[in-house]
Every structure is written in C-alpha cells, then in structure tokens.
Amino acid sequence: MRNGMQRIRALIITVCAVALAVAGVATIGAGTASAADPLLSLHKAATASSSGGCCGASFVDDGDSATRWASAPNADPQWIYVDLGATAHVSRVRLQWDLSCATAYEIDVSADHKTWSKIYATSAGKGGVEDLTALDGTGRFVRMYGTERCRADATHGYSLQEFGVYGTTGTDTTPPSAPGTPTLVSDTSNSVTVAWTASTDDVGVSGYDVYHDGQLCAQVSGSTLTATCGSLSPNVAYGFYVNARDAAGNVSQPSGTLSVTTPPSNDTTPPTVPGSVHATGVTSSGVTLAWTASTDDVGVAGYRVYNVVNGTRTKVGSADGTATGTQVDGLSPNTAYHFQVTAYDGNANESAGSTPVLDVTTSPASDCAPSQGVCTATRVGTDDDVVWGLVTLPDGTILFNERDAHDIVHLNPKTGTKKSIGTVPNVQSTDGEGGLTGLEINPASFGSDHWLYIMHTSPSDNRIVRIKYDPTADTLQTGTEQVLLTGIQRNKYHNGGRLRFSPDGEYLFAGTGDAQNGANAQNTSSLNGKVLRIDPDGTIPADNPFHNAVWSYGHRNVQGLAFDSQGRLWEQEFGNSVMDETNLITKGGDYGWPSCEGTSGTCGTGGFIAPKHTYPVAEGSCSGITVIRGFLYVACQRGTRLYRERISGSSLTDVQEFFNGTYGRLRTVEPAPDGGMWMATSNGGDKDGTPHNSDNQILHVTVS
Structure with missing residues (x-):
C-alpha cells in the first residue's frame, strides 16, 4: 500500500508538472x-x-x-x-x-x-x-x-x-600536503603570531587552520601564510601547528609542532595571602577547607593547597580563582595533615603561604558513608607512558595500553608487579594524541576466546583490531591479529579511541574524533566524529541507522563510553574552547558539532540532541567515564578532577567534585571487581607522542 501511494503521488506530481509547462508557467532563472x-x-x-x-x-x-x-x-x-x-x-x-x-x-x-x-x-x-x-x-x-x-x-x-x-x-578526494612547520613571528604575554610555508594541492588550497594543543585558535585563507592566536596566558608553553584544507573539504595531515612559551606579563605583584584557612568537614579520607578570598591587581587565577611536612610542601589540592574553599581527597585515615593555601595569578605570581599552618587529623578508618561519595584512593601501580585503555581480567588483574610505547602491560594490583605482554603491530603515533588507545574485552566470551579488542592509529588511519591473549604464557599473540574496521581518518589530535562492549557482548561501540575537520562530524558517510557500532567480528549490524558503522554523529572528539544498568550508552566528549559535554546516546542521533559546542552555538536547532551535562573547558577536558551503582564518574585532564554524578532518569544530578588537583590530570576510570574503581592519571608527555616520558599512577578508589 505504501509503495502504491508513492507511485500515485509521483504520477500526480508528473502530471502537474506537465500541466504547468503546457500552461506556460516559467521557472525562475536565466536559463x-x-x-x-x-x-x-x-x-x-x-x-x-x-x-x-x-x-x-x-x-x-x-x-x-x-x-x-x-x-x-x-x-x-x-x-x-x-x-x-x-x-x-x-x-x-x-x-x-x-x-x-x-x-x-x-x-x-x-x-x-x-x-x-x-x-x-x-x-x-x-x-x-x-x-x-x-x-x-x-x-x-x-x-x-x-x-x-x-x-x-x-x-x-x-x-x-x-x-x-x-x-x-566533484571528484577531488586528495587532501593538500602538510604545511611547513610554523616559525615564530612575534609573541606577547597573551598572543603568538606564526608563519609557515605553503601546502600544495592538485586543485588549490582554500584555507589554513591553526591550532595550539588540539584547540583551533585561528583560520586564514589559502593565500595567507601567517596567523595570530590570541586569548593565551602569560608564561605558558603551547604547541602550535597548521592544517591545510581545500574547497572539497579535504584536510591535510598536520605540520610539525612549534613550541612557544609566552613571555611573562608586566604583572609582578602576587595576590594577597589567603586568610582564615579552616576546616569545615573531616572524614577518614578527606578534609574540606575554606578561606577568605585573596585579592590581586589583575585577578586571582587559582589557589593551591599544600601539605607541609618538615618544611617540605607537597601539593594535595587546588581550586579555581573564584573559589573560597575546596575538598582535599585521597588522604589516609587517622593521619595528621598540615595544610597551607596559596593564591596565584595569570602570570604565575604566587602568594606566600597562609599562616598559621592548619593542623587536621583525619577520622579513623570506617565504612564509606553514602554521603561521602568517594573514599580512599590507594596507588596500585605506576607507569612512565600514557596509560589509555584499561581492562580487568577475570582473575582481578589489569591490562592497560601504553599509548606512545605501543605496548600492552599486565599489572597485578595486589603486588604492583607488571610485565609487558607484547607490542601491538602497525601502530604509529601522531606527535599529538594518536597511538595505542582503546582496549576492551568481550564480557560474554573472553573466558573462552581471549580476544583483546584494540583501537589504534596506523600510518594511514585509525582502526579497530583484535588480537588473542594467551593467559598461560601471559603474552600477546600478534600472529592472530584480525583487522575489524579501517578508514577512520587520523590527525595529530581528535583521534577518539575509546572502546566499549554492550553489556551482553553483542556489539562493540567505539568513539572517534573528527580528525580536526568539523565537516566530518555531520557527514554520516564518514566514520569520524561518531559513535560507531559493529559486531565482534567487524561486520556491520543490519539495524545500524545509516547502513555503515555509524551509530550517532555530530561529535567533536569522543573520549568516554559507558553503559548504565538500563543498558543505555553514555558518552563523554571534548569541546574546543567553550565546554565539554556528557551525552546520552540514541540510535541515529545528531549531537550538533561543529554548529554546536555543548550548549553554545546553534544548539536550539531542531534535530540536535542536547547534552545531559556540560563542563567549562578549564574545569573539564574530560576523558574516561564509568558507571558504578547508579553514578557516572568522569575523569578530567585539564580540570584535574573527578566528577561524580547521579543518574536520575535521563538526567545527571547531585554533581560532586573529587581529587581536584590531588593527582593532576586524570584520563581513565574503570570499574574494579570489588565495587570500587580503577583510576589512571595522565601527567607529562601526553601531547607529544614520545614514549616513556610520563609520570603516571594507577589507583584503586573506594566509592560509596
């Protein structure tokens, strides 16, 4: 009946068109x-x-x-x-x-x-x-x-x-060549001007995009070979690089990176010392502090909290410039701490420490009260590379990926002993955030098939593969590798990388980045800027909405995926310079990038799905997420904190912050077998692709 009605409608339209032509009705146009x-x-x-x-x-x-x-x-x-x-x-x-x-x-x-x-x-x-x-x-x-x-x-x-x-x-599918590595033209305390040598293209370069550290900061025409990035901070190191694009929307691979540390500003006056530092709450693993705000001739950028032992200060927390308090987490029960707070400004001038030093003893060890949210944090391992994907094996031990070294490491969290089980073949870093990223096992079949599902950057693309793990020999059997999905464009940044199986093990989901080409995110024929869904053997499920691997689109750079107890998929996404977002993913849904970033831009447009929670980029740049007992946990890098958010229906409520500045940048969180959580840091070397130049911890966190 439906096809018959369509044929009738087509016939009516054709008859009407003929009638209009016979009647002499003209179309608009010159020809x-x-x-x-x-x-x-x-x-x-x-x-x-x-x-x-x-x-x-x-x-x-x-x-x-x-x-x-x-x-x-x-x-x-x-x-x-x-x-x-x-x-x-x-x-x-x-x-x-x-x-x-x-x-x-x-x-x-x-x-x-x-x-x-x-x-x-x-x-x-x-x-x-x-x-x-x-x-x-x-x-x-x-x-x-x-x-x-x-x-x-x-x-x-x-x-x-x-x-x-x-x-x-058109038939132009050839991207321009990479521009030359930029050189410094001039800099101020809040801007940098760079120049580069031109790209070449078979049709013509239409424009250049200038980035610092994965954030777009300037765009110029194809005939312009210099640009200025503003809104920078004084005395901060930035990495600048350039991509070229043509009129067909093809984007080049990136130029080399120019490292520039902006000069200090003329501001040499530190903020005043924070006053009246006192404790407003004490638990077995945390202390809540408050103080009187500092003042500054330009503006207070933030606060640092130190523990002072025998004259040596160790940073244990931080707070934003508008805050008048913070919670210091990850402390040991029944232990004396000696807190001192300083304020700093945008030119890195830091005040003297508050006086007197505040002496506080944490409560004795006890059960983690529900209101406490997050309790103890215990280090179970360290690594000198970027810890990215992480899974728990049936025996309670951990496998994790070293992004820049391209190795998979086996860690026993009870003893801290670890061993590299093998190097994943054909991995190539990108002098940025590409390399060996996602790692997952199938919850329904790993005990029998021992497949490790891996996402990584290759010399030509990002791809998903699977390789068998031999638990007896404790080695990666690289000869068993099967390539499941290729053709996910790569770039210096915005490579995505997170993998997550559905709870029943039927489907594998993957998060991808837009490869620094926002148009990819809205193109449902592209695998970039998407949440993807494939079968465990790499085939495309028949009910995927666009008859390819795409499940949802309009994403900038997907970094976190997690299922809740209702089988719903949550997603965490990097914004550019305004806000990050947490989304609840629906089949075929459009999440708005590049027209919409969080709730900024044309986010009220019909068809765009609004995020469930947003985070200012300075308090976010959040990566891994996990769901434990009805709460979503969100690990943030630039924000150096962990968010805990109650899943209430389809909303996120009761948002709490933990570990603000305690461990630095946080990248990955995963459930631990005892109902707790694994948490991995991402400090040092996480934007250069150089192996073994990081200083990271893997922690076990007890949650209420």
Missing part, C-alpha cells in the same frame, strides 16, 4: 538546468538557525512535502543549510514553500559553512514552488538565507516543505 544534474540533497544533514516545535531541520530534504522545516516566529533573518557531503557544482535549487514563505532571500554556497558566497537573490519571492535554474556555484554546503517573510505577523516564521539542491559532485 535551463542540465537535465542530467541529479538531486544531491535528499536525506542529507540539515542545519537551521532555529526550528519551531513541530518542524525540525531534517524534514526539509526528506522527500516528503507533507513534512516541513519551520523557523521560530517573528524573527529575521533566518536560515537553513544542507550538507551535500562533498563539494558540488550547484546548477539548480528547488524550493517548495508552505504558506510562510520568503519575499526576500538568497541562495548561498560554502566550502566550510562559515564563509558564504551568494549565487542567487530576490526581493520578489511569491512562495509555492520556486525552481531556480541556471545557477552557478560550487560548495559543499548550500543555504537559503531569508531576510523578509511573506507573513510578517508575530505568529509566523519561514516554512519550507522541501529544499532540493541539484548539481554534480
């Missing part, structure tokens, strides 16, 4: 579109400036005129664009309006949905079907930009039933 130019926009990703409650952006190119996109009422201008998935020559645009049409609008094309070129404009739109032919534009993104509505009253907006884009796609 005729090539009859051979196909429809490119059907079911492509669409993004809008706003959407009414009924009518999301995705309805604009679904092939069904009974559905529509509607903008918010009484607002001009409004826009909607479609991502064709590849650069195309656009020859025709067909707009089918609802009653709420546009009298004034333009059609624009863009290579990056940021810089637009106008290929058609009118101030005499009449609604209905407007077939714009003989257009001449090239771009991956095509936009209708409305500036005046047909129905100007406050209850109506713009309403498009269908937005059809016709043309021919």
Whole structure:
C-alpha cells in the first residue's frame, strides 16, 4: 500500500508538472538546468538557525512535502543549510514553500559553512514552488538565507516543505600536503603570531587552520601564510601547528609542532595571602577547607593547597580563582595533615603561604558513608607512558595500553608487579594524541576466546583490531591479529579511541574524533566524529541507522563510553574552547558539532540532541567515564578532577567534585571487581607522542 501511494503521488506530481509547462508557467532563472544534474540533497544533514516545535531541520530534504522545516516566529533573518557531503557544482535549487514563505532571500554556497558566497537573490519571492535554474556555484554546503517573510505577523516564521539542491559532485578526494612547520613571528604575554610555508594541492588550497594543543585558535585563507592566536596566558608553553584544507573539504595531515612559551606579563605583584584557612568537614579520607578570598591587581587565577611536612610542601589540592574553599581527597585515615593555601595569578605570581599552618587529623578508618561519595584512593601501580585503555581480567588483574610505547602491560594490583605482554603491530603515533588507545574485552566470551579488542592509529588511519591473549604464557599473540574496521581518518589530535562492549557482548561501540575537520562530524558517510557500532567480528549490524558503522554523529572528539544498568550508552566528549559535554546516546542521533559546542552555538536547532551535562573547558577536558551503582564518574585532564554524578532518569544530578588537583590530570576510570574503581592519571608527555616520558599512577578508589 505504501509503495502504491508513492507511485500515485509521483504520477500526480508528473502530471502537474506537465500541466504547468503546457500552461506556460516559467521557472525562475536565466536559463535551463542540465537535465542530467541529479538531486544531491535528499536525506542529507540539515542545519537551521532555529526550528519551531513541530518542524525540525531534517524534514526539509526528506522527500516528503507533507513534512516541513519551520523557523521560530517573528524573527529575521533566518536560515537553513544542507550538507551535500562533498563539494558540488550547484546548477539548480528547488524550493517548495508552505504558506510562510520568503519575499526576500538568497541562495548561498560554502566550502566550510562559515564563509558564504551568494549565487542567487530576490526581493520578489511569491512562495509555492520556486525552481531556480541556471545557477552557478560550487560548495559543499548550500543555504537559503531569508531576510523578509511573506507573513510578517508575530505568529509566523519561514516554512519550507522541501529544499532540493541539484548539481554534480566533484571528484577531488586528495587532501593538500602538510604545511611547513610554523616559525615564530612575534609573541606577547597573551598572543603568538606564526608563519609557515605553503601546502600544495592538485586543485588549490582554500584555507589554513591553526591550532595550539588540539584547540583551533585561528583560520586564514589559502593565500595567507601567517596567523595570530590570541586569548593565551602569560608564561605558558603551547604547541602550535597548521592544517591545510581545500574547497572539497579535504584536510591535510598536520605540520610539525612549534613550541612557544609566552613571555611573562608586566604583572609582578602576587595576590594577597589567603586568610582564615579552616576546616569545615573531616572524614577518614578527606578534609574540606575554606578561606577568605585573596585579592590581586589583575585577578586571582587559582589557589593551591599544600601539605607541609618538615618544611617540605607537597601539593594535595587546588581550586579555581573564584573559589573560597575546596575538598582535599585521597588522604589516609587517622593521619595528621598540615595544610597551607596559596593564591596565584595569570602570570604565575604566587602568594606566600597562609599562616598559621592548619593542623587536621583525619577520622579513623570506617565504612564509606553514602554521603561521602568517594573514599580512599590507594596507588596500585605506576607507569612512565600514557596509560589509555584499561581492562580487568577475570582473575582481578589489569591490562592497560601504553599509548606512545605501543605496548600492552599486565599489572597485578595486589603486588604492583607488571610485565609487558607484547607490542601491538602497525601502530604509529601522531606527535599529538594518536597511538595505542582503546582496549576492551568481550564480557560474554573472553573466558573462552581471549580476544583483546584494540583501537589504534596506523600510518594511514585509525582502526579497530583484535588480537588473542594467551593467559598461560601471559603474552600477546600478534600472529592472530584480525583487522575489524579501517578508514577512520587520523590527525595529530581528535583521534577518539575509546572502546566499549554492550553489556551482553553483542556489539562493540567505539568513539572517534573528527580528525580536526568539523565537516566530518555531520557527514554520516564518514566514520569520524561518531559513535560507531559493529559486531565482534567487524561486520556491520543490519539495524545500524545509516547502513555503515555509524551509530550517532555530530561529535567533536569522543573520549568516554559507558553503559548504565538500563543498558543505555553514555558518552563523554571534548569541546574546543567553550565546554565539554556528557551525552546520552540514541540510535541515529545528531549531537550538533561543529554548529554546536555543548550548549553554545546553534544548539536550539531542531534535530540536535542536547547534552545531559556540560563542563567549562578549564574545569573539564574530560576523558574516561564509568558507571558504578547508579553514578557516572568522569575523569578530567585539564580540570584535574573527578566528577561524580547521579543518574536520575535521563538526567545527571547531585554533581560532586573529587581529587581536584590531588593527582593532576586524570584520563581513565574503570570499574574494579570489588565495587570500587580503577583510576589512571595522565601527567607529562601526553601531547607529544614520545614514549616513556610520563609520570603516571594507577589507583584503586573506594566509592560509596
């Protein structure tokens, strides 16, 4: 019946089109579109400036005129664009309006949905079907930009039933060459200007993206070979590099990295000493401190908490510049501590320590009270490489990946003894955050098949493989390697890497990054900027929403995956410079990047799924997550803290912070067999790809 109705509808449309042609109804345009130019926009990703409650952006190119996109009422201008998935020559645009049409609008094309070129404009739109032919534009993104509505009253907006884009796609799939390593032109305490030698491309370089440490900080045209990154901090080391892109959206591999330490500012005055340091709470494993805020001629950037023993200070905690207290965790029961607090500013001027030193003795060891949240933290191992993926074997011991050394290490947490069981073949680091990343075992079959599931960067891509582990010989059997999924683009940063099996062992999920090309995240044909879902043998499940490995899209850089007791998948994602986000993943869901970062940007657009919790980047850059007894635990690197969040329905509530500054950067958390949690730090060498230049701990954390 459905197919029959579709054929009838098609016949009616054809008859109507013929009737219009016989009646002499003209299409808009200076000529005729090539009859051979196909429809490119059907079911492509669409993004809008706003959407009414009924009518999301995705309805604009679904092939069904009974559905529509509607903008918010009484607002001009409004826009909607479609991502064709590849650069195309656009020859025709067909707009089918609802009653709420546009009298004034333009059609624009863009290579990056940021810089637009106008290929058609009118101030005499009449609604209905407007077939714009003989257009001449090239771009991956095509936009209708409305500036005046047909129905100007406050209850109506713009309403498009269908937005059809016709043309021919280009065949340019070759990215530009890597730009030359940048050189320093000039620097100030809060900005750095760099220059580089040009990339080459078979068609032409359209632009350059400049990054520091994985964060986009400047963009320039393809003819410009210098750029300035601002909003930096004084006396801080940064790593700058450049990517090139062409008009087809292909992005190069990165240049080499230029390390620059910004000069100190003229500010040499430290903040005043924090006053009245006192304890407001004491448990067996933590002390809550409070103080009177410091002042500074420029501004207090933060506070440091030290334990002073025989004149030697050891940092045990920290707090943000607006705080007047913090909780110091990871302490030993029934132990005397001697706390001193300092304040520092943005130029690294640090105040003298508070006086007198505060003497506090923790409570005797006891059961971990529910209100306490996190109790003891005990070091069970150390490593001099970046500890990334981590799994617990059936005997309670641990396997973990060394990202930069490319080894898998077996650790006995009871004794601290460890052994490398083998090196994963064909792994290549990226002078950034690529290398040996994800590690997982199938909870339903590992006892019999002993497969280790591994995600890593290779010389050509990111990929997922599996290799058998021999528990008797305690070795990695590299000869058994099976490659499960390839073609996940690589770059210096944004490689993703987290793996997670569904609780029943039926499906393997993987988190990927956008490979520093935001357009990848919205392209459902790309494996980048996604949560992926495959069978354990690498085949694609028949019910995947896009008939490939993609399960959800619109992600920037997926770093954490965890299932809750209801079988729902939670995801942790790096933002760029505004906020990180925790998402609850749904099949086929669009999470908004690059139009949306956390809740900033066009996040109100219909079709984008809002995050369940966000974190300012300075308090986040969160990586691994795990769920233990109804709580989500989130390990943060730049934020140097652990978040604990109650899962309440589909919300995250009762957010608490632990270990703020206690252990430095935190990367990975996983459940431990006793109901506790493994937690791995990520200090030193985690942005350079150099093996064995880190100083990391693996801890067992007792949670309530």
